[in-house]
Amino acid sequence: MSFFFVIIVRSLKQVNKVLHIRFVLCVPFIKVVEYYRGDRRRMSRQNDIEMMKLALERAVESAAMGEVPVGAVLVGSDGRILASAGNNTICDCDPTGHAEIRVLRLAAAKMKNYRLPETTLYVTLEPCAMCASAMIHARVKRVVFGATDPKTGALISRYNFGTDNLLNHSFFFTAGIMEKECSRILQDFFQKRR
Numbered sequence: 001m002s003f004f005f006v007i008i009v010r011s012l013k014q015v016n017k018v019l020h021i022r023f024v025l026c027v028p029f030i031k032v033v034e035y036y037r038g039d040r041r042r043m044s045r046q047n048d049i050e051m052m053k054l055a056l057e058r059a060v061e062s063a064a065m066g067e068v069p070v071g072a073v074l075v076g077s078d079g080r081i082l083a084s085a086g087n088n089t090i091c092d093c094d095p096t097g098h099a100e101i102r103v104l105r106l107a108a109a110k111m112k113n114y115r116l117p118e119t120t121l122y123v124t125l126e127p128c129a130m131c132a133s134a135m136i137h138a139r140v141k142r143v144v145f146g147a148t149d150p151k152t153g154a155l156i157s158r159y160n161f162g163t164d165n166l167l168n169h170s171f172f173f174t175a176g177i178m179e180k181e182c183s184r185i186l187q188d189f190f191q192k193r194r
């Protein structure tokens with residue numbers, strides 16, 4: 001009887017040892033996963049900043065032409081830039097010539113598809129209702145903007161286009177990427193015009 005007892009205790013100790021070893025092996029694995037997740041978040045934010053810098057370059061070009069300085073970039077799911085453009089309403093005599101509409105048009109023509117799923121649209125200023133609607137029609141997946149627009153912003157300031165689940169498509173959005181720089185270029189532009 002005592003022989004069987006000894007065998008059972010030894011077996012339990014062995015199981016405990018194995019489980020402990022497994023747990024110890026899990027710790028570095030968990031650390032790697034946590035690091036990877038954190039690193040991906042950092043990389044994603046860094047990527048947002050890089051794309052917003054490019055959108056700002058388009059905004060600067062628009063300002064040089066006397067247009068309201070707003071710039072946009074459309075990026076595919078693989079990170080490839082599909083189109084970039086700035087406002088061009090005055091030069092093109094086009095009331096729909098906002099930077100967002102222009103990148104959607106350019107990318108749709110390039111992709112030969114009026115739907116642009118899995119894309120991310122970067123824009124220096126919170127989109128207006130017209131542009132937000134166009135993004136819904138194009139099935140844009142994510143929108144990233146810099147400065148908010150208290151007068152005509154349609155994502156958070158005036159309306160909740162694309163996020164209120166009232167329409168047949170919704171997108172994710174991130175606000176405030178390079179907000180100061182995106183606001184300053186508009187303030188400088190309007191101050192010079194006064």
Ligand SMILES: [Zn+2]
Pocket residue numbers: 098100127128129130131132
């Ligand atoms: Zn617009």
